[in-house]
Amino acid sequence: MTIISRSYKHKKDFNSVMAFLRDNFTRRGNMENWLPPRFENSAREMGEGSHLWFNKINDESSSDIVAMANPEDKNKYFIQVDPDHAYIENDIFEWIINTSREASSEPHTLSIVTLDGNRSREKVLEEMGFNRGRVYGILMTRKMEGPIPNFSLPERYTIRSVTEDDFDEIASAIRVVFGHGEWFTGKILEQNSKATYYHSDLDLVTTDTDGRIVSFCTFRYDLPSGITELEPMGTLPEYRGMGIAKAMVCEGLRRLRKYEPSLLYVGSADNPAAKRLYQVTGFKVVGLYFYWEKNID
Structure with missing residues (x-):
């Protein structure tokens, strides 16, 4: 299967990316990728520097997206990948490195943020010269079936x-x-x-x-x-x-x-x-x- 890539175009691609993220969670419970609310909140600001990967047969459409790289800033990236296409992560990281180099000729630190525990991804990052650094954040979930505590506000609030x-x-x-x-x-x-x-x-x-x-x-x-x-x-x-x-x-x-x-x-x-x-x-x-x-x- 041939994979091709192009820049993200907000008006054309937004709905397809949202569907891609929903599908990855619904089918697999995959929380390594961003989930729809986070992407929608960030899409306009991050869209200009984002990049998509998809099957060549769909080169005129984003409806079958298999991966995305999106920057939180010019030297900090997240990736969203269909687990069936994890084999292209090396290409995604190469694109991020090259894009970062093109953005600045000065020495700098490039960061890729990823959820802990994906050993195959971490191995690729290590082989490409990345080192695991500090914690970026904590992912937490809550089941709605459980009881909700009854905490009270201060008086007159x-x-x-x-x-x-x-x-x-x-x-x-x-x-x-x-x-x-x-x-x-x-x-x-x-x-x-x-x-x-x-x-x-x-x-x-x-x-x-x-x-x-x-x-x-x-x-x-x-x-x-x-x-x-x-x-x-x-x-x-x-x-x-x-x-x-x-x-x-x-x-x-x-x-x-x-x-x-x-x-x-x-x-x-x-x-x-x-x-x-x-x-x-x-x-x-x-x-x-x-x-x-x-x-x-």
Whole structure:
């Protein structure tokens, strides 16, 4: 079978990539690849530097995609691969290395982020000069059949659904919590609210006694697959340690139940406090993402 590749074209390829990711999880329970909510949230920003691999017979269509490489930035990549086509991973990594070299003539470190445990992939990376580095993040899942804890908010604090009037204030809170720059504005959240994964009753905030938004939490539900991502979740520093985040997550879980998700997951930073929050609300660690790094001269 001949495999060919080309650049990702958002308008042409978005739906086909989403179908590819859904199919890989539905048929195989494969969580090494990104899941649909994460790709939809990132596709426009990452699309320009992404690349697709597919069968030659479908060279005019992305409907039978077998792999994808997509950058989180110019020197940090993720790959999405149909397990039946894992034999092309060497070619994918070669493309990433060459693309990184073309992007910068200066010495730099190239990173490929992958879920721990795929020994055949790790062997290929090692043979190509990559070394496993630090933890990138933690993958956690939660079964919806289990009980939902009943954590309470502080007195006179309120959990409610987001309205479009909240986007600017939430964006400000996200900048504080995650260190995003001034580029992250309410316009981004407004755009996210038009995504297929967005359901207003699953987009939550907590307000204090003065009506200030102090915490935010969104469950991104992909209707065709039922796959749901908890992202983002954060609380302003001065309001932490009050049980607000626990109460918000559990309220979101109660609202999510009626959708009967096939999978609920969260990709958390390697942060002890975040890990404790998700574990106490019923999530379990299922894997770690690691940086695999190579010095490019």
